[in-house]
Structures are given as structure tokens and as C-alpha cells.
Amino acid sequence: MTREEESGVAGERTMLAERFHAADHSITLEHIPVPQPGPGEVLLKVAYCGICHSDLSLISGAFPPRADVVTQGHEVAGWIEQIGPGVHGWEIGTAVIPSAGRPCMECRNCRRGNFSDCMNLRLMAFDFDGGWAEYVVASATGLTRVPEGVPMDQAALLADAVSTPFAAVVRTAQVHLGNAVGVWGLGGVGTHILQLARLAGGVPLIAFDVDDAALERAKRLGADHAFRSDDPDLFSRVVEATGGRMIDVAFDAVGIPAVSEQAVRLLDVNGKLVTVGMSDKDLKIGTFADLALQRKQILGHLGYKVQDIAMLTELVAHGRLDLSESVSAVVPLAEIERGIRMLEQREGNPVRILVQP
Ligand SMILES: [Zn+2]
Numbered sequence: 001m002t003r004e005e006e007s008g009v010a011g012e013r014t015m016l017a018e019r020f021h022a023a024d025h026s027i028t029l030e031h032i033p034v035p036q037p038g039p040g041e042v043l044l045k046v047a048y049c050g051i052c053h054s055d056l057s058l059i060s061g062a063f064p065p066r067a068d069v070v071t072q073g074h075e076v077a078g079w080i081e082q083i084g085p086g087v088h089g090w091e092i093g094t095a096v097i098p099s100a101g102r103p104c105m106e107c108r109n110c111r112r113g114n115f116s117d118c119m120n121l122r123l124m125a126f127d128f129d130g131g132w133a134e135y136v137v138a139s140a141t142g143l144t145r146v147p148e149g150v151p152m153d154q155a156a157l158l159a160d161a162v163s164t165p166f167a168a169v170v171r172t173a174q175v176h177l178g179n180a181v182g183v184w185g186l187g188g189v190g191t192h193i194l195q196l197a198r199l200a201g202g203v204p205l206i207a208f209d210v211d212d213a214a215l216e217r218a219k220r221l222g223a224d225h226a227f228r229s230d231d232p233d234l235f236s237r238v239v240e241a242t243g244g245r246m247i248d249v250a251f252d253a254v255g256i257p258a259v260s261e262q263a264v265r266l267l268d269v270n271g272k273l274v275t276v277g278m279s280d281k282d283l284k285i286g287t288f289a290d291l292a293l294q295r296k297q298i299l300g301h302l303g304y305k306v307q308d309i310a311m312l313t314e315l316v317a318h319g320r321l322d323l324s325e326s327v328s329a330v331v332p333l334a335e336i337e338r339g340i341r342m343l344e345q346r347e348g349n350p351v352r353i354l355v356q357p
């Protein structure tokens with residue numbers, strides 16, 4: 001038993017949690033009181049929680065802190081441990097995935113019932129405590145039940161790591177049967193975009209990366225072609241791969257000017273570039289004339305709707321979407337710093353590394 005546990009208030013349960021401190025951008029492992037669910041909330045016992053690039057961005061300072069001290073981790077799967085006042089329709093012990101976003105219920109979009117476009121969305125692991133802990137409090141309205149046949153480690157991927165790609169493919173890009181699809185950056189986000197674009201009927205599917213191992217994995221998971229983006233003959237390779245019609249939908253999961261410029265150049269007339277993920281770099285897309293003459297479109301994408309997670313659980317449960325290659329490693333919560341380092345250094349070329357409390 002640690003000192004913190006001994007000094008805790010008599011009878012108060014404590015738990016192990018990772019804590020990010022905005023003052024010096026340090027992280028610590030601490031024993032803190034198990035939180036209590038308030039009205040409309042549930043307490044979850046965390047089964048697994050993913051380590052996401054946006055968690056790293058908070059530590060590095062690329063993403064500005066939104067709380068002085070916060071427990072990180074926003075890709076959770078767990079079991080309902082305790083039910084707060086006013087919550088109906090949920091039972092203790094049910095396996096669930098919480099949504100990471102909490103709408104403010106006050107802005108003009110929330111007042112119209114358009115919660116996914118909330119203008120002051122509060123985010124788990126940034127505004128309030130997340131899942132790199134033994135327990136986490138979640139809003140009951142954002143819960144998705146994990147059906148039979150979906151392992152809890154894969155369920156944790158569905159909050160963000162797979163649902164953001166799902167919404168990018170289905171909602172923002174609206175990939176259709178027969179669309180030629182290009183994906184740049186075959187890490188955690190790009191790999192899932194590729195798998196979902198295949199389900200949506202994209203053909204041919206072309207993967208672009210500078211990492212040969214990532215390209216090999218993309219081919220295993222359904223890419224028809226996998227090209228190094230630094231290949232000087234890239235344009236003619238795409239001409240050949242698409243029979244000259246070029247790319248209908250390009251996804252940029254990298255976020256650097258060289259990628260957006262290359263992707264736009266390889267688009268067909270009326271083609272779309274969809275950028276997925278955060279980057280503070282400038283977007284380069286070529287000339288106004290090219291954009292106008294070719295009627296090309298540039299679309300930004302962020303996030304997902306709660307019902308996207310439910311659709312993904314169905315796809316996994318029915319064997320349509322195989323995420324078995326997506327759990328690259330599992331590290332115990334006590335070794336969270338090792339997990340963060342593995343993702344930072346792309347050790348073993350991970351899709352997702354999970355934390356297990
Ligand atoms: Zn994430």
C-alpha cells in the first residue's frame with residue numbers, strides 16, 4: 001500500500017491513475033479517490049484505454065492544456081460499476097464504450113439538438129478525467145453497449161481510433177461503390193480508413209507512405225496498390241493503377257504540406273481531399289486555377305457521432321471488420337510511460353497501443 005492510500009480519507013476508495021500537470025507538462029502515476037458519478041453519469045471500470053497521438057500532443061504542448069491537472073486517455077472500453085442519479089436503461093456489469101465528447105447543451109447547435117456540432121464540446125482527457133485509470137466517469141447519453149463477440153480490447157479502439165476514420169469515410173467523404181480511393185499515412189488512422197473504404201466499396205484502394213512496413217500491412221489489410229510517396233514516378237504509377245482516371249477520394253492522415261499538395265495533384269475531376277487529424281502545419285493545395293478547372297474539393301474532418309460507434313460494433317460482431325491486427329501492444333497502467341514512448345518512437349510500427357489498468 002502506498003503512502004497516498006494510507007493517508008486517504010477513512011473509507012474512501014482510491015485508484016491508480018495517470019495525471020497530466022499543465023504547469024510543467026509532466027505526467028505522474030498517483031493514487032486518487034475513485035470518482036463518484038453525478039446525475040446522468042455512470043462510473044466505469046476500465047478494461048482497456050488506447051494511447052492516441054492527441055494524448056501525446058497534450059504532453060508535448062502541440063495541443064494547449066484545457067485543465068490544470070487531468071487524467072489522460074479517451075479511447076475507453078469498460079464495465080458499468082456504479083450508476084448515478086437519473087440514469088435509466090443501463091445495468092451494472094454491462095460492457096460499454098463511452099463517447100469522448102460532451103456537448104455543452106447551451107450553444108446554438110446544442111439548442112437545436114445538433115449535439116455533434118457543439119461549439120464548446122468538452123473532451124474526455126482534456127477537459128475532464130479520462131481512462132488511463134482504474135475507473136472513469138462517463139455521461140450515460142454517450143454510452144454504446146459492446147455486443148457479444150466483440151473483444152474488449154477491440155471495443156476500446158472503436159472510441160476514436162476507428163470511429164473517426166468511419167465518420168471520415170462514410171459522412172465527410174461519402175465514399176461510394178467504385179470510387180478510386182487514396183490513403184496517405186498508414187498508421188492508426190490511415191489503416192482504419194483503408195479498411196473502412198474497402199467496406200464502402202472503394203476500388204482501387206491505393207496506400208501511400210514512406211514506411212515499407214506500413215505499406216506491407218496496408219496490402220495485407222486490403223490495399224490494391226501500395227506506393228512509396230517519395231517515388232519519383234508516382235504520378236505515372238497512379239495513372240496506371242487507376243486506368244488513367246486518377247483518385248476520386250484522397251485521405252490525408254499525415255498533415256504535412258507535401259502530402260496535401262501531392263494528394264490534390266493526383267485527384268480526378270470533382271475529386272475530394274479529406275484531411276483527418278490535427279496538424280498545425282499550413283495546408284498546400286496547388287493553384288486556384290487547378291482547383292477551379294478541375295472542380296476539386298478540400299474537406300476537413302474531425303470526430304464521429306455516438307451512433308457511429310454502435311454501427312462499428314455491429315460490423316465487428318458480424319465479422320465484416322477485422323481489427324485483430326489493430327491491437328499492436330498492451331501495456332499495464334503502471335508502465336504507461338513505456339507505452340507513450342513506444343507510440344512516440346513508432347516502436348514496432350503500431351496501429352494502437354492499449355493501456356490495461
Ligand atoms: Zn484519440
Ligand SMILES: [Zn+2]
Pocket residue numbers: 103104105106107108109110111117118119120121
Ligand atoms: Zn454545445
